[in-house]
Amino acid sequence: MVLNLYDTMTRELREVFPMDENSVRFYGCGPTVYGPAHIGNFRTFVLQDVFRRVLETSGQQTFHVRNLTDVDDKTIRQSQEQGTKLKDFTEKWTARFQKDCELLNLLTPHAEPSAVGHIPEQISLIEKLIEGGKAYRANDGSVYFKVDAFPEYGRLSRLADREITTSNNVREISDEYDRGSAADFALWKARRPEDGDNFWESPWGEGRPGWHIECSAMSMKYLGESFDLHSGGVDLIFPHHENEIAQSEGVTGKTFARHWFHIAHLMVEGQKMSKSLRNLYTLEDLFGKGYKEQEVRYVLLSGSYRQPLNFTFDSMQASRKALSKLTDFAKKFGIEPSSSSTLETEFGPFYPVQEALLSDLNTPEALGRWFRLVREMGEARDRGEFDGNVEELEMLRKGFQATCDALGLIIKVKEEVVEEVPKEIHELAQNRWEAKLNKDWTAADQIRENLLQKGWAVKDSKDGFELAKA
C-alpha cells in the first residue's frame, strides 16, 4: 500500500511517505494566470491530482498546496494592453483556471496561495538571504541570488557549473542590470517604467518579486521549511526548481523538498505544442470540437507521466469508446459511481489497478488492468459464475468506485440530459416506426435518411426507437 515514485533528485524510485507521520505535504507549481491554461498544462495538474488521489485512496492523508503566479512580465504586460488593473486581470483568469480544474475533476488544493498575496513573506526571505551573504543588491535596486554562495547549485538538474555559467553567453544582454555572475538570478526586480503601478515597497526600493522566490516563500509558509514532495512540469527542473532549492536551503540550511516529481510534456499530433503551430488547445477548444472533459482526462492518463505523451484526435475518439465500455460495465452490474470528494478506499477485486498506480503512477498499466478485469468479470457473469450475492456486489461496487476515484474519472451511468427533440423530428421518427411495423422498409429507410440529413440519428430497440444528434 505504499506509493513508489521516481524522484528527479536521486533518479530512482522512492517511497512517498509523510515525514510528520500524518499527512503527505506537497506543493505543485501552479499556473501563471494570464490566459486560459492549455491541455499541456493540464497534463501536469491531472497527474498531480492522480498522485494525490492514489495516496488518498490508499488511506493516506494529504495536504496539497498549489500556487497561482499572478505577477510577472506576462501578467503585467497583458493587463496593461487590455487596459485593466493587474488584479482584475489575474482574477478573471484565476476563475477560469479553477473552473477548468473543476471540469476535469481535479481535487481542490488545500491551499491555493498567490504571489501578490505573499509579498511580505518573499521580502522576508530575500532579507535573510542578504544577511546570510547569499544575495546582493545591484545598483539599480534589484536583488540577485549569488549562485557561487550555494555549492549545491545544479544538483537537481545535474548541470555542471560551467554549463550554468557559460550557457547564456548568447543571451547576455548589455542592459540586463549588473549581475555579479551570469548565473545569478533575480530575487527582486527593481521597478521599471513599463511596470506601471505594479510595484511594491521593499528595503531595496520599489519593485516586484522575481519568479522563483514566490514558490519558496509560499511552500515554506504552508508546508514548513522541509516538506514531503514538490512537483511540476519537466521544464521547471531548470531553472525554477533549482533556484527554489537554492533560495530555500540558502535560508534554512535544511532539505527543502524530500522528493521531486516531474511530469513530462504533452505533444500534439507528434509535434511540440507552440503558438505558431496553433496547437495550444484549451479545454474550450476541445469542447468546441465536441469532446467531453472526461475524455480529455482519459487521454491525459493514457501514457506514462515520465514519457512525452502524444495527444491526437484519434486518441480522443478512442477515449470516448473506452469510457463507454466502462459505463456499460457499470450498467451491467447496476453500479452507479458517484463523484464525491470523499474517496473510496476499498478496491476489492479491482486492487490490481491500484497496485499499478502505486508502482510509479503507472496509469496506462492501470487502465489496461482495469479493462481486463472488466472483461473478465463480464464474462464470468455471462457464464453464470457470478452469483451476485449482496456482499460480492457491494465489494464490486466499492472497488469500481475506488478505481474511478483513484484515477479521477467520472463514469456516468445515468443518461445525460436528453436533447430537446423538435416536434417535427419526433413525428418523422414516429412515422418511420409505423412504416417499420408495417414492414414498409423502403419508406422506413427513406425517413431515416431524411432524419439523418436533418442531423438526427435514430436507433431501434425491441419496442421503440431513440433519437440522438447525429
Added chain:
RNA sequence: GGCGCGGUAGCCAAGUGGUAAGGCCGGGGACUGCAAAUCCUCUAUUCGCCGGUUCGAUUCCGGCCCGCGCCUCCA
C-alpha cells in the same frame, strides 16, 4: 557541445532475461428487414539497425542510424 529521454502492430500505449498488456481502428461471425448498439473472434513469429553476453534478449552491454527535451523565467 553538456545533461537527459525515446524508437514496440494502421493509431495511442504498457511490459518482461524465457519468448509481446490494454484502448481505438480494421477483417470475419452472431444478432438485425437493413442500420446502429451489443456480443464473439482475428490482426506484431516480432519489439530502429549491427554486434556481444547468455541455454535463451524486445528486455543486459557496446556501436550505429533516426527523433525529442532542457541548458535563465515555457506545465
